[in-house]
Amino acid sequence: MKKRYILTIVSVVFMFSSAMGQNKTLAHKLTKNETSIDYKVAKLLSEMTLEEKIGQMNQYNGFWNVTGPTPSSGDAAHKYEHLRKGYVGSMLNVRGVEEVRAVQKIAVEETRLGIPLIIGFDVIHGYETLSPIPLAEAASWDLEAIKKSAEIAALEASAAGINWTFAPMVDISRDARWGRVMEGAGEDTYLGSKIAIARVKGFQGEDLSKPNTIAACAKHWAGYGFTESGKDYNTVDVGTSTLNNIIFPPFKATVDAGVKTFMNSFNELNGIPATANAFLQRDILKEKWNFDGFVVSDWGSMAEMINHGYAENIKHAAELSVIAGSDMDMESYAYVNELANLVKEGKVDEGLINDAASRILKVKFELGLFDNPYKYCDEKREKEVIGSKEIHDAVLDVAKKSIVLLKNENNMLPLKKKGQKIAVIGTLANDKTSPLGSWRIAADDNTAVSVLEGLAEYPDNAITYAKGADLVLGEATFPFELEINTTDKSGFEEAKNAAKNADVVIMVLGEHGFQSGEARSRSEIGLPGVQQDLLEAVYAVNKNIVLVLNNGRPLTISWADAHIPAIVEGWQLGTQSGHAITQVLYGDYNPSGKLPMTFPRSVGQVPIYYNYKNTGRPAANEPNSVFWSHYIDESNTPLYAFGHGLSYTSFSYSNLKVKKISEQHVEVSVELKNTGKVKGKEVAQLYIRDLFASVTRPVKELKGFELVELEPNETKTLTFQLTEKELGFYDNNGDYVVESGDFKVFIGGSSVTVLEEKFKL
Numbered sequence: 147m148k149k150r151y152i153l154t155i156v157s158v159v160f161m162f163s164s165a166m167g168q169n170k171t172l173a174h175k176l177t178k179n180e181t182s183i184d185y186k187v188a189k190l191l192s193e194m195t196l197e198e199k200i201g202q203m204n205q206y207n208g209f210w211n212v213t214g215p216t217p218s219s220g221d222a223a224h225k226y227e228h229l230r231k232g233y234v235g236s237m238l239n240v241r242g243v244e245e246v247r248a249v250q251k252i253a254v255e256e257t258r259l260g261i262p263l264i265i266g267f268d269v270i271h272g273y274e275t276l277s278p279i280p281l282a283e284a285a286s287w288d289l290e291a292i293k294k295s296a297e298i299a300a301l302e303a304s305a306a307g308i309n310w311t312f313a314p315m316v317d318i319s320r321d322a323r324w325g326r327v328m329e330g331a332g333e334d335t336y337l338g339s340k341i342a343i344a345r346v347k348g349f350q351g352e353d354l355s356k357p358n359t360i361a362a363c364a365k366h367w368a369g370y371g372f373t374e375s376g377k378d379y380n381t382v383d384v385g386t387s388t389l390n391n392i393i394f395p396p397f398k399a400t401v402d403a404g405v406k407t408f409m410n411s412f413n414e415l416n417g418i419p420a421t422a423n424a425f426l427q428r429d430i431l432k433e434k435w436n437f438d439g440f441v442v443s444d445w446g447s448m449a450e451m452i453n454h455g456y457a458e459n460i461k462h463a464a465e466l467s468v469i470a471g472s473d474m475d476m477e478s479y480a481y482v483n484e485l486a487n488l489v490k491e492g493k494v495d496e497g498l499i500n501d502a503a504s505r506i507l508k509v510k511f512e513l514g515l516f517d518n519p520y521k522y523c524d525e526k527r528e529k530e531v532i533g534s535k536e537i538h539d540a541v542l543d544v545a546k547k548s549i550v551l552l553k554n555e556n557n558m559l560p561l562k563k564k565g566q567k568i569a570v571i572g573t574l575a576n577d578k579t580s581p582l583g584s585w586r587i588a589a590d591d592n593t594a595v596s597v598l599e600g601l602a603e604y605p606d607n608a609i610t611y612a613k614g615a616d617l618v619l620g621e622a623t624f625p626f627e628l629e630i631n632t633t634d635k636s637g638f639e640e641a642k643n644a645a646k647n648a649d650v651v652i653m654v655l656g657e658h659g660f661q662s663g664e665a666r667s668r669s670e671i672g673l674p675g676v677q678q679d680l681l682e683a684v685y686a687v688n689k690n691i692v693l694v695l696n697n698g699r700p701l702t703i704s705w706a707d708a709h710i711p712a713i714v715e716g717w718q719l720g721t722q723s724g725h726a727i728t729q730v731l732y733g734d735y736n737p738s739g740k741l742p743m744t745f746p747r748s749v750g751q752v753p754i755y756y757n758y759k760n761t762g763r764p765a766a767n768e769p770n771s772v773f774w775s776h777y778i779d780e781s782n783t784p785l786y787a788f789g790h791g792l793s794y795t796s797f798s799y800s801n802l803k804v805k806k807i808s809e810q811h812v813e814v815s816v817e818l819k820n821t822g823k824v825k826g827k828e829v830a831q832l833y834i835r836d837l838f839a840s841v842t843r844p845v846k847e848l849k850g851f852e853l854v855e856l857e858p859n860e861t862k863t864l865t866f867q868l869t870e871k872e873l874g875f876y877d878n879n880g881d882y883v884v885e886s887g888d889f890k891v892f893i894g895g896s897s898v899t900v901l902e903e904k905f906k907l
């Protein structure tokens with residue numbers, strides 16, 4: 147049974163005798179003589195001892211100040227010895243040319259075969275100069291901008307010695323309590339798949355062997371975003387149809403886009419931890435989808451299988467993981483310590499080791515590391531590229547595109563540029579760290595542009611700042627839990643006084659950057675601390691409020707929606723955050739973002755998402771009816787729907803036409819007009835509903851969108867093609883089917899669409 151998994155590459159290995167000269171520089175010579183990477187990998191593999199092959203499957207976290215004295219005792223010394231012996235294939239969290247060069251030098255110059263390391267890092271939304279958090283970028287619906295952002299991240303990270311990012315996270319999630327929704331593209335599979343492709347292409351570029359592109363990693367395979375009760379690392383229990391239709395497609399899209407690596411996930415799926423899940427890693431990923439890259443475990447996830455109650459001990463964990471297709475062990479010490487014995491005892495077939503090591507070596511060859519292991523280690527480039535103007539301009543551009551105008555009563559925005567007294571309230575307005583979010587290992591504190599700094603660039607208005615109340619008590623230091631201020635309202639008076647005398651009040655409220663991200667689940671998703679009270683206190687003295695939200699997840703802000711005239715979703719927008727927000731507030735940039743995730747009215751509605759199933763009782767059949775699918779104390783509708791977002795202009799949709807081209811091909815067209823006074827961009831969204839199917843279909847499914855820029859009064863006809871790719875679904879055997887019958891198509895500027903038509907297949 148195990149043999150089934152062994153790659154054909156293994157047969158090539160036998161072409162080479164293990165008695166070939168044990169030349170340390172063999173690895174480098176090979177590339178000059180042979181062209182096929184598979185051949186080179188097989189040849190190199192035939193030179194390697196079992197321990198060296200297992201070494202390729204071992205990834206260590208940065209373990210000592212590599213440019214300082216060599217460690218002589220303790221864990222660091224142990225890891226150092228392993229590095230010298232060639233028992234380490236990859237390291238993470240070693241960064242900067244000097245440090246990367248130091249570890250690479252040991253791998254290349256001191257080990258027997260001189261195989262270079264692959265250097266991984268969480269380049270999630272930038273390296274040192276940060277783009278918006280991925281959820282925010284998804285709100286741009288601008289695939290070019292998202293790709294560019296990944297390109298820029300790769301450019302900066304690769305200049306710092308890194309050649310592999312643990313991104314994109316393509317987990318779909320419908321649960322705003324889960325802190326990691328900030329790291330994904332939101333709730334929708336179609337949008338998520340398009341964004342996943344854009345990000346993989348951005349990171350990896352056209353040519354992975356270039357020094358400014360890096361290998362991408364689709365994570366977390368699989369189901370992590372469906373963690374029960376939104377609590378991180380929790381159990382996942384999803385049905386087959388959700389797995390096939392909602393969770394898998396973005397991962398499949400990354401495979402088709404050529405992603406080089408996958409990361410498995412912490413959760414279990416059907417009682418089997420993902421790390422040891424052969425269904426996921428072998429059957430689907432490597433066999434059905436033909437993925438030929440490698441799978442890295444998540445941090446310590448092999449060892450965690452003991453806690454899951456799946457592995458008896460670490461040796462058992464290593465055995466289960468390798469058989470199930472985990473190729474590289476991130477920080478469990480399971481492979482490096484246990485695999486050789488497992489092979490010797492006959493519990494693990496060496497063919498599995500050959501397969502895993504080959505996959506890893508292949509990516510190293512593709513990166514060009516064998517041609518030049520120091521290609522990412524150029525001090526001059528590091529100096530020139532990191533923090534360059536080009537990078538700052540690019541992150542500002544995507545930051546503006548990520549902002550969503552949630553509400554704008556009586557066109558309160560944009561603000562007048564002159565003669566206004568503006569009160570700015572909220573500590574987040576003055577925060578230069580929080581906008582960086584929680585995935586910002588390489589960015590220093592206080593390196594984001596704050597909203598106050600952004601406002602200072604419009605000097606013809608008078609700004610008064612009052613913090614109102616601290617959001618966080620003490621220092622906000624990763625990775626420690628923040629202490630949120632829930633009692634101190636001593637600054638309220640000052641804030642109210644500032645507001646009383648102002649023409650406009652800008653309140654910057656929301657979550658600190660460290661309140662979302664890994665292990666940052668929340669059970670309440672309103673404004674944390676005393677911010678809601680602050681908002682109401684200020685409102686009592688001046689209703690002219692623009693609420694700017696900073697947050698990493700949808701928030702329940704029903705009160706604000708009912709009372710505050712203008713609400714701007716400003717997420718955590720990265721290094722250029724303050725500039726992006728103020729350019730939108732003043733109308734120098736007309737917002738075009740649309741929500742990639744539904745905003746609930748209250749946390750009890752979660753999980754709430756637009757593409758739900760109809761159920762047998764979707765609506766009350768008679769007045770005062772009780773027995774239908776609803777809450778007795780809350781509406782079924784969201785506060786802000788998926789796809790919602792306003793502009794400083796307005797748009798109208800008309801003339802929806804559906805034309806049948808062939809059996810499984812329908813063309814849909816619609817006219818979109820800019821009916822307002824300024825130029826603006828709209829994301830026209832197309833949804834379908836398959837009315838009856840062998841597996842029930844959602845009430846709406848996004849199947850197309852177009853970002854269109856229009857001058858005032860300009861009209862464009864938009865055309866969408868619906869082919870079998872859009873019209874089908876996965877049945878419960880995992881087979882893709884298109885079923886004939888009745889469909890509906892809907893078009894509009896959000897998932898609450900304005901036009902609809904019928905068609906038949």
Ligand code: NOJ
Nearest residue numbers: 238268312365444445664
């Ligand atoms: C754990 C996270 O789940 C994963 O996404 C990340 O890439 C690794 N840690 C490495 O930092």
